[in-house]
Amino acid sequence: MTETMNSATPTTVNPTAVGARAGEHPDVSRSLMARYHRLMGPVAWRQVIGGIGIGVLSGIFSGLALLFLLPASVALATGRNSWGLGFGGWLIVLAVLAVAAAVGDYFSQRIGMTGALGFQHDVHYAIGDQVARVPLSWFTADSAGVMSRAVSREMMSLSESAAHFLNSLSTTVAGCVVIWLGSWVWDWRLGLLLTCSAPLLAVFLRVSRRLIDRGKAVSEPAERELAARIVEFARCQGALRSCHAGTDYRQLADAFDVVARTSRRGLWWETAGNLVNGVLVQIIIVAMITLSAALAVSGALEPLQAVVTIGICLRFTTMLDAIGTTTAGIEERRQMMNHLDAVMDVPPLPEPDAAAGESEPGAVELDDVHFAYRAGTPVLRGVNMHVPAHSMCAIVGPSGSGKTTIARLVARFWDVDAGTVRVGGTDVRDMPVSQLMGQISMVFQDVYLFDDTLEANIRIGNLGADAARVRWAADLAGVTEIVDRLPDGWDTRVGEGGQALSGGERQRVSIARALLKQAPIVLLDEATSALDAENEAHIVSAMQELRRNSTLIVIAHKLETIAAADQVVVLGADGRVAQHGTHADLVDAPGPYQDFWNYRSRAAGWRLV
Ligand SMILES: Nc1ncnc2c1ncn2[C@@H]1O[C@H](COP(=O)(O)OP(=O)(O)O)[C@@H](O)[C@H]1O
Ligand SMILES: [Mg+2]
Structure with missing residues (x-):
């Protein structure tokens, strides 16, 4: 079972995580990428990294395409060269960049997807190897539950994040950085506008995320309890019917009540979080539009340039928003990774490598x-x-x-x-x-x-x-x-x-x-x-x-x-x-x-x- 594994050896087991119980956070300090890496063989890992690398390239291309709208619009409005090219020249540049970005995106997704499939394959092997090494005493009903969740549902989500989230995050971040740097080169006021918007948006997203997490924390334990009760109810039908409780099962009814109460409370928090997110992003966008329009009216910006500036601002905020959502998605995966780690961090049963001699065979x-x-x-x-x-x-x-x-x-x-x-x-x-x-x-x-x-x-x-x-x-x-x-x-x-x-x-x-x-x-x-x-x-x-x-x-x-x-x-x-x-x-x-x-x-x- 060790064919493709390079890093899931006992040496990578973090000593601080030894004894971590299923479901606990085994080691939050380890970076998410490092945690992905130890679960993956070299081939899939290279593909995931390759997908991210091409994603960065594609992000740079699309960022440049957006940025070059500025000189193109000036060339169009004035009929003169801007940054050394006329409007026709810029059109060609924009077309080439758009094609390059699209091709890059395609390959980034494709390679990332192959890497994600490889991830699924490798995780099965990594968990299989680990299961074959841990002491049998580890296998309780609890740990079996954690493991089956980890290798089914959670692993699918994790591989999706390896393919999709990491790629799109790298593309968007690269695009944002290009637009941000370029905006300073083009016009310091645009640069300043974009620079101010980023931390503001980050703060709002964080607040919103906190509120949504609070909502989840309120409702999730009760939902887990309910799921466990439903399974129990189905499994124990025989026993329940024999004591005339086939349909009337107090624990299940109670669990339903608790879920109804906590979901309502959780929903309030989540709604508040979504509101903060939506409303405040809108406020930033409106502020940007107002500022650009004011500059245009005062004559500091050409009208056409003002329109392009507004477009870039809009796109920039959407990209920041996407970064926020993707990061949140990755954060959510981090919890799932904790479950996988809870399995991977169980210290293996100590055993010698070499066969031992026997002084009394069969005794x-x-x-x-x-x-x-x-x-x-x-x-x-x-x-x-x-x-x-x-x-x-x-x-x-x-x-x-x-x-x-x-x-x-x-x-x-x-x-x-x-x-x-x-x-x-x-x-x-x-x-x-x-x-x-x-x-x-x-x-x-x-x-x-x-x-x-x-x-x-x-x-x-x-x-x-x-x-x-x-x-x-x-x-x-x-x-x-x-x-x-x-x-x-x-x-x-x-x-x-x-x-x-x-x-x-x-x-x-x-x-x-x-x-x-x-x-x-x-x-x-x-x-x-x-x-x-x-x-x-x-x-x-x-x-x-x-x-x-x-x-x-x-x-x-x-x-x-x-x-x-x-x-x-x-x-x-x-x-x-x-x-x-x-x-x-x-x-x-x-x-x-x-x-x-x-x-x-x-x-x-x-x-x-
Ligand atoms: N996996 C386990 N975890 C905790 N306690 C256990 C476990 N298995 C058995 N025990 C306890 O250990 C004691 C001895 O169990 P066992 O060896 O199965 O007894 P026997 O086979 O003689 O009936 C019992 O008190 C039992 O409850
Ligand atoms: Mg016995």
């Missing part, structure tokens, strides 16, 4: 591991366990005791707070993520399937596997039976996240992946929800197969699985290991394991003999 060890998702609420406290290669370890314990957490730490989704997790005898932090992932297969409870065919979803386990091997894994994990039931067989798409399948079926697909991958270590979180008899049979046979080649760590709920394990680790509710040993040892000793076993055996209708 897993937790050495005095302490861990908390949130500071102050420890989940694991001093957990020790050692799973030798090719053995099977069952982890049992009450719900919420940290069983899944142990599996996540082995896969380094999170880093431990204290202690060490070793895979193959090596600290997981000392090996590249790819090396660690190459050794582990995970079958978790919340299996996510890609919106693709069943076959493709299994093949992810081992992209190089031949068809026969895929079928073998599918047979063993019980996926073949699912296939037989589906309308398009192997070619049935499973829907986003695998919605077309039940939880148990999804877990079977995930087991088939693991069988295909044949990793030395398999982490299996037995799904309680998927414990129907049919699933059980498949999981048992798949587990037997996995056991032949791999070390198995199973978060076990089924009594057969637990009894079949070489060792059982019993986690207590306090996040410590309460007991550990073989089933035979533990079941005879009074303690939590015996209680658990007796309770579960009775519940399952088993009798211990």
Whole structure:
């Protein structure tokens, strides 16, 4: 994924932005151009800069074309040469400049547009690279929301600004500068007039912008809240209807009320802002016209020249106005850039470049591991366990005791707070993520399937596997039976996240992946929800197969699985290991394991003999 990226390396990550939360302003001091640059590959960046450069040229041409109306009008009025050319000569110059400006504009837009498409492409890669580097713990519902907004809606707006806003800003600014300088050369009074108008207009635009922003700040939070509530309302229909609240959902109604109130207040501010803008720009224009007319009446300006002067003043103010609007557009994009930066600034998971040696291939060890998702609420406290290669370890314990957490730490989704997790005898932090992932297969409870065919979803386990091997894994994990039931067989798409399948079926697909991958270590979180008899049979046979080649760590709920394990680790509710040993040892000793076993055996209708 690093093909085109030159600058999205961790070295560009600003240390002050480390830890920035999604949606916050990560680093406002970094210039917008620098922020564009780091998201773009060299080709697209050159195109954007090229578009801006040609835009500047085109602006200079159109500025000159406007400016040269002054000598042309004098030549026309007096019939004499002005600035060395007669009226005919000036007409030719004006025509050439107009054509040059139009051609420049065309190429500037075109190159800028290509650059913008390149920007979209590069940002996807930059974000993709970044997503592959950040710690998995970063992916919460919140961050996923920020990211999906960033790569869809906001990125489109940003690329539009890269193509359009930056180009037209450079063209207009160049044109303005040419007219402004030229006006001083032509007549100091015109120069003075234009010079005074610029800061005045800038102040008015700023005031107007502030008012509009204030209006947005008033209404936007409520609108975001409403959007979130609407999504929630749709997602939770099942739950809402089951408690007879299908249509009557207080939170949504409240959010609507708040939006109605805040939008009204916001609208007042925005209207005031637009008024300031419109009225004051008009006042400046009228002042300019009055001044030029007064000069003409007093005889200081030729009438024709006065008309041209008024024209130039009008055009100049419109250009300044356009600069204001474009700058505001770019400012708005800056907020979106903050969201992209919030993703790009997440410090990547530290990992070494070189593969680490393994002193004990296939083994897993937790050495005095302490861990908390949130500071102050420890989940694991001093957990020790050692799973030798090719053995099977069952982890049992009450719900919420940290069983899944142990599996996540082995896969380094999170880093431990204290202690060490070793895979193959090596600290997981000392090996590249790819090396660690190459050794582990995970079958978790919340299996996510890609919106693709069943076959493709299994093949992810081992992209190089031949068809026969895929079928073998599918047979063993019980996926073949699912296939037989589906309308398009192997070619049935499973829907986003695998919605077309039940939880148990999804877990079977995930087991088939693991069988295909044949990793030395398999982490299996037995799904309680998927414990129907049919699933059980498949999981048992798949587990037997996995056991032949791999070390198995199973978060076990089924009594057969637990009894079949070489060792059982019993986690207590306090996040410590309460007991550990073989089933035979533990079941005879009074303690939590015996209680658990007796309770579960009775519940399952088993009798211990
Ligand atoms: N992503 C998370 N963020 C914060 N807390 C979490 C997260 N995942 C789990 N927890 C909390 O950590 C504790 C252990 O969770 P878990 O390992 O899933 O337990 P188990 O698998 O034994 O039921 C629980 O109190 C749970 O609420
Ligand atoms: Mg769990």
